[in-house]
Amino acid sequence: MGRIRIENLRKNFGAHEVLKNINLDIGEGELAVFVGPSGCGKSTLLRQISGLDQPTSGHIFIDDKDVTGVSAADRGLAMVFQSYALYPHMTVLQNLTFGLQNMKMAKVEIDRRVADAARMLEIEPLLSRRPGQLSGGQRQRVAIGRAIVRDPTAFLLDEPLSNLDAELRVSMRAELAALHARLAATMIYVTHDQVEAMTLADRIVVLRAGKIEQVAAPIDLFDKPANRFVAGFIGAPSMNFLTVEEATPILPTAPAGTALVGVRPQHLDPAETGLDVTVSLVESLGTETVIHATLATGTRILATLPGHVRAKVGEHLKLGGDPARMHFFDGQDQRIG
Amino acid sequence: MTASPKPSIGAVLTAPIVWLARAADMPLRAWQRLTGRGGMIAFFLIPNMAVFGIFVIVPLVINFFYSVTGGTALFLSDRPFVGAEHFDRLLTCTDHFNPTTCREDMFWTAVWNTSKFVVLQVSAMTVVAMITALILNSKIPGKAFWRAVFFFPVLLSPVVVGLIWKWILQRQGLLNFALYELDMTQVNWLTERSWAFAATIGVSVWAHVGFYALILLAGLQAIPGDLYEAAEMDGTKPGRVFWRITLPLLYPNLLVVIVLSLIRAVQVFDEVFVLTSGGPGTATLYLTQYIYEVGFASVLRNPGLASAAALMMGGVLVVLTLLQLGLTRWRDRK
Missing domain, CATH: 3.40.50.300 (P-loop containing nucleotide triphosphate hydrolases)
Structure with a gap:
């Protein structure tokens, strides 16, 4: 009961x-x-x-x-x-x-x-x-x-x-x-x-x-x-939200109707090609390193990288991501797919 | 050439203080170098201690000397030493419960009247203050207004309180006029012994209840609302909430109310003096009025006897104050 x-x-x-x-x-x-x-x-x-x-x-x-x-x-x-x-x-x-x-x-x-x-x-x-x-x-x-x-x-x-x-x-x-x-x-x-x-x-x-x-x-x-x-709201650090244009380097094609692409900081990795970001703050937590960075458009982005990754403030990094782990939202902020 | 900026009003008003502070700075620094930290403490305490000494300690010492000397002279040098004679006169009784068997029957009448007054007034005061605080703490419209209404009499001079109630309670006063208009029997509120005694209690409660209600209200507001919600979840009935939660948590405030009102009740004088002058007969003659009349007002004034009575009353007040301190400390330890 x-x-x-x-x-x-x-x-x-x-x-x-x-x-x-x-x-x-x-x-x-x-x-x-x-x-x-x-x-x-x-x-x-x-x-x-x-x-x-x-x-x-x-x-x-x-x-x-x-x-x-x-x-x-x-x-x-x-x-x-x-x-x-x-x-x-x-x-x-x-x-x-x-x-x-x-x-x-x-x-x-x-x-x-x-x-x-x-x-x-x-x-x-x-x-x-x-x-x-x-x-x-x-x-x-x-x-x-x-x-x-x-x-x-x-x-x-x-x-x-x-x-x-x-x-x-x-x-x-x-x-x-x-x-x-x-x-x-x-x-x-x-x-x-x-x-x-x-x-x-x-x-x-x-x-x-x-x-x-x-x-x-x-x-x-x-x-x-x-x-x-x-x-x-769910997940720490919070999910990154990018426009379709901003996400293009890591997302060749977005589902129809997509207005925003969501990428969790844990699902971004250092890569040869990808999002071109400038590091603004580095938080080394031992087991992981949280990178605070900005895109060329000014959008702020967070990436949780393995603890051994070293980065410096002002450094340019390329961040890659798996499209299969991305989230897509329409113009009304509702999930697509 | 540039004009100097105009000084602000604040700067003008504080200028004398700033000047005084600067003037005092150098001698104070010198005094501190000379006497150290203790000297500075003494420097700041001396003005207050001087006032306290002149108006409390010196009269207390003089009062003691009056109590062991006789005659009507005011100068101590003119007063012969009589030892404990005044105390003996005050305390000698065949039966202490029957003032007519005492050497100083008026003193014992006043003692018993005061005792009855203290017990009844403090009980009534505590209950009325508690009810008032509970009402003021509940969700009533115009709460701030009602708080002001209940506190207002506390701001009145006791003489004004006495005069207001005399105007209401006297034989042809407002209350009897109302009773007459309602075709009800008029009462001699201030000239019938039991009614006059009750009137002094009622007026005294009316005049001071706002102050004590405020102490209890502060206590009630300090009780976390969560406790009442927990009690509500536990299905506690309102009466049990009061007895098992509100009252125990209000105990420290209640203790303050009881002891303060007890001390004040023992000292009752001004409003009763204006209201009944101790009458009818000796029905409302309380200890402070007895002391006042023996010491200052009677034809055969006896400052020594009044001082002895005052010392004894002071002793009772010291005991009550120590009781409060003891109970508070006991409660804190618990």
Whole structure:
């Protein structure tokens, strides 16, 4: 159980439409990641699903039951907040049991659930501590534990790793993936970090300005972006966009109707013939070298080359690319082919 | 020949300060060389400490000497040493709960009146301030306006507060006029003992609640909204949210409100003096008014006895302040 379906959902704040006719179907046990730039509406969409906000119009179904007007508590969902939202004056144990006590659950059952979650998340030694006495990673575990003990239909996670340092984020990301595999529960995960999205998601929902741009598995999103925005947003560094004329040295013929050619920086290589670029910045990262360069037309271009490649600022380089790995967009920025 | 640029208004206005700073620079540098860092600290502290000393420390010391000397003379040299006689007079009772059995019955009447006033006023103040803060923190239209309305009485002079409420509550005041117009029984708000006592509490709460509500409002606004959303997801009922989340997180602010209002309630004087003058009889005679009357206002004024009473009240205030400090530190450690 845990299918979540959204139909024709709109949300207005005053005259400003924040969510524009959202339609989405998240399958049982699926980990869906909402991703998009700041202000795209991903957290707003999560709040509509959670019940913390009510949509202006449209419907939300959980397991085919319309929960649009149902209170947050009665939707059977659990949420992990960006700030963790742990009650600072309560111990970890009290934080875990607070919601269950509200449900008037029997103490034996509360104890069992807390013990299970604490064991699963390895927070047993922390139960008597207060959140202020915990590290960021430990707080994160407690916040997840508080969601787990509720045994929810689905988990909603609002940028849960954004307050952690880079190292801890990587390890917590792996733990979240393992947790999802173990619980096999439906999870909706909001992030602006595309690495998190790519590594965790079964499917990624890319949002822009309150609209869904594409819903697809991570690798499909990378290989077949539906439009220029998705192509530019997914992948780091971002995809290069060239006019057909600019791409001519590496692309003899473009499909009919092509207005823009997309080439990922990873798919450009030093070559005898190809794009003639002038290097403006070199970022040597050890395993790879990122070249910032410009074409004669002034278009900026990025190339991720092997780490052993050396280049100097001001140097002229030829960059080649495989036409089979290029992306083509029409005048409306939509994918061709 | 080029004309010199016209100085700006800012430069003209700050010129005296700049001149003063330059003039003070050299002697201050010399003083620092002579006395080091400690000397500079002393230099900047001395003006404030002098004012504090003249208006707080010196009167405190003089007050102590008054309390152990007798007579009506004001000059200490003219006052004979009587030791603890004033304290003995104030504290001697057959039954401390019955002021008529005390040597200084008015003192004990004032002590018990003040005690009752403190308990009831602080309780009422805390509850009303909390309710006000909760309302002002909720989504109400014209929030800024209502905040100003509740805070406005705090800006009034206590004498003005007393006069306003006297105008409302006196026998032929506004409230009785309203009751008369509504064909309801008129009440002697200020001349009936229990009503007068209640009136002093009500007026005092009205005058100061804005200040305490503001302290609690600041505390409420410091509670992260996420916690309430987490509670909402947890299905927490509003009452439980208040008792289990809002109140515990508001505890530091609540402590400040209780202790500050407690200290202020012990010192209550001006608005009550204007409103009831301690009457009817001694129904609203509080400790500060007793001290004022014994020391300055009565025909047989007794500065020594008033000073002894003031010292004892000061002792109570010191205990309350230490209590606040202790509780705050205990809470911080927790």
